[in-house]
Amino acid sequence: MVTFDIKNxxxxxxxxxxxxxxxxxxxxxxxxxxxxxxxxxxxxxxxMLNRMxxxxxxxxxxxxxxxxxxxxxxxxxxxxxxxxxxxxxxxLPLPLSIFDNVAYGVRMHGLAGKTxxxxxxxxxxxxxxxxxxxxxxxxxxxxxxxxxxxQRLCISRTLAVEPEVILFDEPCSGLDPISxxxxxxxxxxxxxxxxxxxxxxxxxxxxxVGDRTAFFLSGELIELDKTDKIFTAPKDKRxxxxxxxxxx
Amino acid sequence: xxxxxRTQNIAFFFLLVTTLLIVVPVGLxxxxxxxxxxxxxxxxFLSDVPRQGMRAGGIFPAIIGTVYLVSGAIxxxxxxxxxxxxxxxxxxxxxxxxxxxxxxxxxxxxVPSVVYGLFGLALFVIFFKFGASILSGSLTLGIMILPIxxxxxxxxxxxxxxxxxxxxxxxxxxxxxxxxHIVLPNAVPGILTGTILGLGxxxxxxxxxxxxxxxxxxxxxxxxxxxxxxxxxxxxxVISTQVPNVDEKIRYGTAFVLLALVxxxxxxxxxxxxxxxxxxxx
Numbered sequence: 001m002v003t004f005d006i007k008n009x010x011x012x013x014x015x016x017x018x019x020x021x022x023x024x025x026x027x028x029x030x031x032x033x034x035x036x037x038x039x040x041x042x043x044x045x046x047x048m049l050n051r052m053x054x055x056x057x058x059x060x061x062x063x064x065x066x067x068x069x070x071x072x073x074x075x076x077x078x079x080x081x082x083x084x085x086x087x088x089x090x091x092l093p094l095p096l097s098i099f100d101n102v103a104y105g106v107r108m109h110g111l112a113g114k115t116x117x118x119x120x121x122x123x124x125x126x127x128x129x130x131x132x133x134x135x136x137x138x139x140x141x142x143x144x145x146x147x148x149x150x151q152r153l154c155i156s157r158t159l160a161v162e163p164e165v166i167l168f169d170e171p172c173s174g175l176d177p178i179s180x181x182x183x184x185x186x187x188x189x190x191x192x193x194x195x196x197x198x199x200x201x202x203x204x205x206x207x208x209v210g211d212r213t214a215f216f217l218s219g220e221l222i223e224l225d226k227t228d229k230i231f232t233a234p235k236d237k238r239x240x241x242x243x244x245x246x247x248x
Numbered sequence: 249x250x251x252x253x254r255t256q257n258i259a260f261f262f263l264l265v266t267t268l269l270i271v272v273p274v275g276l277x278x279x280x281x282x283x284x285x286x287x288x289x290x291x292x293f294l295s296d297v298p299r300q301g302m303r304a305g306g307i308f309p310a311i312i313g314t315v316y317l318v319s320g321a322i323x324x325x326x327x328x329x330x331x332x333x334x335x336x337x338x339x340x341x342x343x344x345x346x347x348x349x350x351x352x353x354x355x356x357x358x359v360p361s362v363v364y365g366l367f368g369l370a371l372f373v374i375f376f377k378f379g380a381s382i383l384s385g386s387l388t389l390g391i392m393i394l395p396i397x398x399x400x401x402x403x404x405x406x407x408x409x410x411x412x413x414x415x416x417x418x419x420x421x422x423x424x425x426x427x428x429h430i431v432l433p434n435a436v437p438g439i440l441t442g443t444i445l446g447l448g449x450x451x452x453x454x455x456x457x458x459x460x461x462x463x464x465x466x467x468x469x470x471x472x473x474x475x476x477x478x479x480x481x482x483x484x485x486v487i488s489t490q491v492p493n494v495d496e497k498i499r500y501g502t503a504f505v506l507l508a509l510v511x512x513x514x515x516x517x518x519x520x521x522x523x524x525x526x527x528x529x530x
Binding site: 050052055057078079080082085086088094095105109157158161 | 420
């Protein structure tokens with residue numbers, strides 16, 4: 001069963017069209033990288049999948065996005081967002097302790113009582129490869145962590161609500177190369193359990209971690225193929241130009 | 249020849265002078281009132297009822313009256329103001345009607361307090377038949393400080409970063425959960441500050457209580473919210489203008505107590521704000 005089935009998706013912000021006739025699929029347990037220059041619509045595409053675009057009242061859409069065969073507009077939005085987690089471009093800890101950050105989503109959904117909570121938090125932090133670094137300071141403010149640690153905290157926080165899909169919106173744009181490598185490691189390992197859609201400005205990152213890569217330009221999906229193919233023998237000249245750094 | 253350094257010094261000088269022009273009168277008011285009022289302050293002045301046609305005795309009923317009125321105003325205005333602020337900042341869409349509502353609330357803060365007094369007289373005292381009572385006075389003061397509470401609370405709510413809301417929603421929290429667990433806790437200092445500023449305003453105003461509650465001379469404590477009460481600002485007005493031959497000491501003593509009460513409330517607001525600002529984590 002495909003994870004996302006997207007057909008003829010158009011999105012407008014007021015009069016500007018952000019996405020044009022996008023038709024594609026996202027497959028289970030893959031890392032799908034989405035690349036493209038700024039304003040290519042890749043973030044709009046990502047925020048469509050968990051309906052974060054709903055927050056913008058100027059937005060209009062047509063077409064269809066199905067999550068596991070169900071129209072996402074018909075799924076209860078809170079449930080949809082629990083199943084489809086999101087990690088943002090900048091590390092965005094909530095102004096809470098490390099523990100409470102991870103526990104936040106679980107509490108909101110009433111998924112665990114007090115005793116189970118500690119286990120859940122530990123489990124999530126281990127999956128986010130952060131546990132060893134923070135296990136002795138769980139009650140400290142999350143803002144005391146370094147940028148890279150904060151981003152892994154955000155990943156753990158997303159994992160704690162046991163999603164099926166994780167959307168990454170340029171998750172390493174604010175991080176140094178070492179922190180980036182750690183986040184990428186985490187993503188590759190997470191693939192076994194989750195489907196991942198990764199929007200990135202970093203073409204090399206897409207090449208390193210993506211199973212398939214989609215190239216967006218001016219709101220259109222230009223090309224979607226196996227990452228190897230996109231980077232060795234792209235069908236479209238514009239894809240070739242972008243990955244060689246000729247524009248964007 | 250132009251000398252940027254000299255120009256800068258001149259500019260600094262004028263900026264300093266204008267700033268001092270603001271600070272000096274404020275300082276003088278406080279100094280004069282302390283100087284003339286402090287000698288009047290003693291236990292009897294604070295705890296006794298006015299005697300000999302308010303020319304002797306204390307101001308205890310006026311202090312208690314003001315405390316009742318301010319408490320009543322806040323009990324009424326804080327919940328309504330906070331809920332309205334939450335609606336306006338979190339739920340209302342950006343459309344002409346809501347923009348008009350927001351503008352109206354801001355303008356309401358500028359309505360002269362005597363107009364609130366007349367409004368309170370017409371609505372609470374006469375129409376609802378509460379009479380001149382603590383209830384009428386509290387409601388009138390409450391309505392007067394509503395715009396302050398709504399505006400400051402709204403600003404406090406809106407100053408919570410949008411990204412926190414997005415994170416919370418992206419984890420599948422509902423909008424209300426997001427407001428309850430993320431937005432409100434981080435807006436508390438701003439809301440408290442606004443509330444206390446509103447309290448200070450309510451404690452100091454004379455006009456709104458003039459027609460709705462204030463008793464000229466009532467040397468006993470109110471027994472229920474339907475009783476009239478004395479209040480500090482009105483009492484000060486009365487002994488300064490309506491009663492001849494009141495000792496200056498008593499007038500300034502009353503002013504001192506009122507000023508101390510209001511400054512004390514503002515001080516609490518400042519302490520809360522700095523305390524939370526230190527704790528602010530983003």
